[in-house]
Amino acid sequence: MWPWCLNQQRGHQVWGPRVKGAASSSLYLLCPGWSSGFYITTPPALNETKQTKPNHRVWNLPLEPHGLLSVTGADPCRCVTCESEVDECASAPCLHGGSCLDGVGSYRCVCAPGYAGASCQLDVDECQSQPCAHGGVCHDLVNGFRCDCADTGYEGARCEQEVLECASAPCAHNASCLDGLGSFRCLCWPGFSGDRCEVDEDECAAEPCRNGGQCLQRSDPALYGDAQAVLPGTFSFHHAGGFLCRCPPGFAGDDCGVDVDECASSPCLNGGRCQDLPNGFQCHCFDGYTGLTCQEDVDECRSEPCLHGGTCSDTVAGYVCQCPEAWGGPECSVELTGCQGHTCPLAATCIPTFKSGVHSYACRCPPGTHGPSCGQNTTFSIVAGSPVWALVPVGGPLGLALRFRTTLPTGVLATRNDTQDSVELALVGAALHATLWRHGTMALVLRLPDLALNDGYWHQVEVAFSVATLELRLWHERCPDQLCVVSGLVAAGPMASVAPGPVGPCFVQLGGWALVGCLQDVRVDGHLLLPEELNGTVILGCERREPCQPSPCAHGGTCVDLWTHFHCDCPRPYDGSTCTDEIPAATFGLGGTLSSGSFLLHQLPGPNLTVSFLLRTRESSGLLLQFASDSATGLTVFLREGQIQVEAPSRPAVVLPGRWDDGLRHFVTLSLGPDQLEDLGQQLHVGGRLHPADTQPWGGPFRGCLQDLRLNDVHLPFFPGRVENSSWTSKLDTGQSWNLTQGCVSEDVCSSDPCFNGGTCLVTWNDFHCTCPDNFTGPTCAQQLWCPSQPCLPPATCEEVPDGFVCVAETSFREGPPAVFSGHSVSSGRELSGLSLAFRTRDPEAGLLRAAAGRNFTGCLGRVSLGGLPLPVARPRPGAPPGAREHFSAWPGTPTPRLGCSGAPVCASSPCLHGGACRDLFDAFACACAPAWEGRRCEARADPCRSAPCARGRCHVRPDGSFECSCPPGFSGPRCRLPVLPKECSLNTTCLDGSLCQGEPQSTNCSCQEGLAGWRCRPSLPCEDNPCLNGGTCRAASGISECICSAGFSGQFCEVVKGLPLPLPFPLLEVAVPAACACLLLLLLGLLSGVLAARKRRQSEGTYSPSQQEVAGARLEMDSVLKVPPEERLI
Known part of the structure; x- marks a missing residue:
């Protein structure tokens, strides 16, 4: 139902919030006079916005069914309801599936897609807008269209996209695809064809390989990549076209059409002629060679053609016999008689010869001679500055050989020159050098640096050179196999002297300007x-007198042999041709005077400077040397606390190690580099300065002796008038000196009579020595000797102490009381910081120093000292002088210990039983037992059957201590090892394997066949006779017997008692391993016994030094009631 306002009144329109599903905000209709709202429901069939007349109905209703419409007003509206509405959609006016929307007096069709019109009767033509591009054909469809893009080269719903024909990779075998409009084209690799390159062309179809070659297509990937690959690298379509012919041996070429010439590589060696064959060759060898390639030299020496011990040397197609001296001929079959009646000199060796059937001889000349009878002399002398020379014809092997002797270390021996090259043989620093010069440029140098050849003896050398090598040879006793060889390659190529050879003779010079x-x-x-x-001054022979025999150099100088004369290398401070001149020393400060010397240097002998001199002093400080200028002080050398120190401006001081003030003569050397010579100064002050105050920073003036002062090799004289080195006069002005005494003069230190008690004073250079009378000693004879008067009674000995003597002796302690000493006479200032003593004992635990109650010490004590003072265990003889002022003394009332070291009479009671011999071991004994007895005191009878000596039967002990074996039936012998033979042949005597029984006077025996042995002629069975001793068990293994020994025995037959040496078997290989094991065992036992002996000795002998706390008391007892800690027992 739809609301109407009463009497067609116009209601108020109010816009409210948009309802879900509505096209716009909802409209509320308010009737006049309404005071409150109410709710109405929309028609159930309403599914879209209803278009109504303005101001009469609510429009833009929600699309949702059963929606609620809120109408508000002050008073309720009175509405009329039209309950019957005509449904215009009842007749289904909408075609093709269109939806009908009923209205008031009308309807509206909502058409399905693709249709239009009031009743959806029209089919919409979607092709009318020509949606298909690029010539595509449009086909109209219901609510759509379809574009046919065939033959256009395009695709897509509207043919708008160009078709990429290459996107699907239509080309095979990695061919390249060229995209076109509606088409594509494949670019094939060589060897492939077809529209899509799908065809792999068979290049081998035409059989291109000749002579049986195998054709392989390069397009086959299986021919690449593995260990049996035919083609190199990996497969690539770029190289997949074509074929490859695998040729049979003997053929080559792309199609195997070339017959390989196997002779092209010259396979035939040693001049053999090569014949080419199909797939091969044949060598036709010269005489003396054989083999496939004529590589084998036929050994004609195989038949041993050389007689009489001759040595055969194989040659090409022949041999050469090196015959003994008495034989000759091609096979050493001819006895040589040519040396009978020879005329060779005694020093030569006669060599018999046999040529063309004629016997003769040749003289092998000693070095230095030549000729058929060695009558020509080849020895000559060379003089420095007068070389000799000669022209040598060409044609021989290139080289230079000679023998030489000299004492000079450097000089040219010989030089060989031709038009382009030069070879020089020389001594450089006494070592042999060979130098090759090419076109004036040094090309190669060979050296033998480890041998000094200037020893005056003859040496044989040789230089040989070929196309590109230079070799130096030296025959010397220190060379391997008496020959040293060094060679090198000539990098510049073949020598000019090698074929065709130099034009004209070569020039040779012997000697030089120095040798x-x-x-x-x-x-x-x-x-x-x-x-x-030779040309030049030639001196035949080699006569000379050795100038250094005997040595002319005095004072230990070294004589240098210069062949015709000598030179003396003199020790400092000696000089002169024979070291007879001593450079005088200068004494500084003699008698307390002020002494110094100075030198003015024009220039230093740089770039390095070595300052050296001889020093003797007993002063611990003083200025030695100082370089200076007018305004500054440079390098300074001085003594401080007995050590030499060197100072330089802006540099730390350098201290020479050791003390130099002991009164002995010392050689001092200071080496300075270029950086240390800066601002050195041209003035050199020695021993002091003109003003003594200038020397105070360096200990004052020097007192002592300086001698042979040198700067490098230049001597600086302290005293004028001596002939000096004239080569340095321009660099050094004459020195000046003040109060120097020539020579190293001592002070008269005996003038003050320093020796007491009648001692005689002897000056010993700035010191003295006192020769003391009897009973006095010390540096000044102030100390009296007490022991020469023998104040101690034997066995005590006298020992000197600083202020007297002490009687010391070994003492023995046994059950008696201890020795007690008092230290009341010991100075309170003496630090008793240690106790030392020697002792001998067998007590495992006993105190040596009494500090608490305990068991007394038993044993011997040697020298005992406390704080450096020996204990006077013995008393002086009556009437002897008093002892030391500071000493220990025996405690009043204590007995004097027994002197000497003696043990208890352990053997006096005859502790060894049954005839055993007793040996005294100092408070212990050892018994050497008689046979058949054992034990510590020989108290137990030895059991000889313990080692199971009987192989069979039982062992019995005899009364004398030996053993006896009771053998079972069938065996006999001392150890029951031997079987008992039957006395006559019978049925019970069976000889095996067909052997015959033979009766003998005492028994029977079997005459065995070959390969059999034993008394019954059978092979020995393992363990049959049980060879194992001492209860060992025999076990057969692999046809041999093996002994399993019982505990305590070892060896092959258990014959060795463990712990005793094992007899060593042979051969040597079987000796080595047991010997090594035995040595190792002995070493371990030795170490163990050494440790045990040391521990035992620690219980019997040693030196004990306790701490101060144990000896600080004034009373000392010399037994022990204190258990000595083990870690402090020995020192």
Whole structure:
């Protein structure tokens, strides 16, 4: 029902909130005079907004069915209800599924998609707007259309998207796809075809490989990538076109059409001729060679053709026999007689020869001679500055060989020159050098640096060179196999001297400007140079007198042999040609005077500077050297607290180790580098300065001796008039000195009579020595000796102490009272910080120092000292002088201990039984038992059957202590090992394997066949005779017997008592391992016994030094009632 206002009155329109589903806000209709609202329901069929006349109905009703419409007013409206409305939709006027909306007097059709018209009778033509693009054909559909894009190259609902034909990868075999409009094109790799490159062309179909070659397509991926790959690399379509021919041996080429020439690589060696064959070759070898490639030299020595002990050397197609001296000929079959009646000199060796059937001889000449009879001399001398030379014809092997002797370390021995190259053989620092020069440039140097060859003896050397190598050889006793060889490659290529060879002879020079010595047997390119072929001053022979025999150098100088003369290397401070001149020393401050010296240096002998001198002093401080200028002080060398110190401006001081003030002569060397020579100064002050106050910072003036002062090798003289090195006169002005005494003069220290008690004073350079009379000693004879008067009674000995003597002796302590001493006479200032004593005992625990009650010590004590004072265990003889002023003394009323070390008479009671011998071990004994007895006191009878000596039967002990075996039937012998043989042949005597029984006078025996043994001729069965001793069990294993020994025994047959040495078997291989094990065992036992002995000795002998707390008391008892801690028992 719809509300109308009464009498068609116009109601008020009020807009309210939008209701869910409404197109706009809801409209409320208010009737005039309404004071309150009420609710009405909308028609159930209402499903959309109802269009009504304005001001008469409510429009824009909610779409929801059964919605509520709120109408408000002051008074209730009186409305009329039209209960019958005509339904215009009852006739279904809407076609094609359209929905009918009934209205008042009308309807409205809501058409289904694709239809229009009042009754939805019209089909909408969606193709009218031409929605299909790019020529697509539009097909109208109900409420839609369809575009046919065939043959347009496009796709999509409206044919708006271009079709990408290559997106589906239509091209096979990795071909490239070119996209077109409605089409595509494939670009195929070589070897593939088809619209889509789907065809793999078979390149092998035409059989392109010749001579039986196998055709392989490159497009086959299986030919790549694994260990048996035919084609290199990995498969790629880029290289997949074509084919590959795998050729059979002997053929090559892309199609195997080329016959390989196996002779092209020259496989035939040693001059063999190669014949090419299909897939092979054949070598035709020269005589003397064989093998597939003529690589094998036929060993003609295999048949041993050389007779009489000759040595065969194989050659090409032949052999050469090295015959003994008495034989010759090709096979050493001819006895050589050529040396019979030879004329070779005694020093030469006759070599018999046999050529062309003629016997002759040749003389092997000693070094230095040549010729058929060794009558030509090849030795000559070379003089420095006068080399000799010669021209040598070409044609021989290139090289230089000679023997030389010299004492000079450096010099040229020989030089070989041709038009382009030069080889020089020389000594450099006594080592042999060979130098190759090419076109004036050094190309190679060979050295033998470890051998000094300037020893005056003959040395043989050789230099050989070839196309590109240089080799240096030296025959010397210190070389491996008497020959040292060093070689090198010439990097510049072949030498000019090698084929075709130099134009004209080569030039050879022997000797040089520095070398003096002798040469002999000089060979250049194999040509022997005789002295008469040399140019220059040639001195035949090698005569010389050794200038250093005997040595002319005095004062231990070293004589340097310069071949024709000598040079003395003199020790400092000696000088002169034979070291007979001593550079005088200078004494500074003699008698308390002020002494100094100074030198003015024009320049320093740089860049490095070594300052050296001899020093002797007993003063602990003083200025030694100082470099200075007019305005500043430079380097200073001085003594401080007996040590040498070096100071330089802006540098830390350097202290030389050791003390230098002991009165002995010391050699001092100071080495300065370039950075230490800055601002050194040109003035050198020695021993002091003109003003003594200037030396106070460095200990004052020096007192003592300085000698042989040098800067580098330049001597600085303290006293003028001595001939000095003239080469440095321009660098050094004459020095000046004040109050220096020539020579190292001592002070007269005996003038004050320092020796007491009649001692004689002897000056010992700034010190003295007192020769004391008897009974006095000490540096000044002030200390009296007491022991020479023998104040102690034997067995005590006298011991000197600082102020007297003490009688000391070994003492024995046994059940008697302790020895007690008092320290009342010991100075209270003496620190009794230690006790030392020697003792011998067998007590495992006994005190040596009494501090509390305990068991007394039993044993011997040696020298005992407390705080450095020995204890006077023995008293002086009557009438002896008094002892030391500071001493220990025996406690009043205590007995004097027994002197000497003696143990208890342990063997006096004959503790060893049954004839055993007793041995005294100091408070202990050991018994050496008679046979058949054992035990500590030989109290137990030994059981000889304990080791089970009987192989069979029972063991019995005889009265004398030996054993006897009772054998079972069938066995006999001392140990029951031997079987008992039957006395005659009978049925009970069976010889096995067909052997015969033979009767003998005492028993029977079987005559065994070969391979059998034993008294019954059968193979020995393992363990049959039980070889195991001492109760061992025999076990058969692999046909042999093995003994399983009982406890306490070992060895192959259990014959060795464990702990006793095991006999070593042979051979050596079986000796090594047991011996090593035995040594290791003995070592461990030795260490163990050493530890036990040391522990035992710690109980019997040692030195004990307790702490101060144990000896601080004034009373000391020399037994022990204090248990000594083990860790403090020994020192």
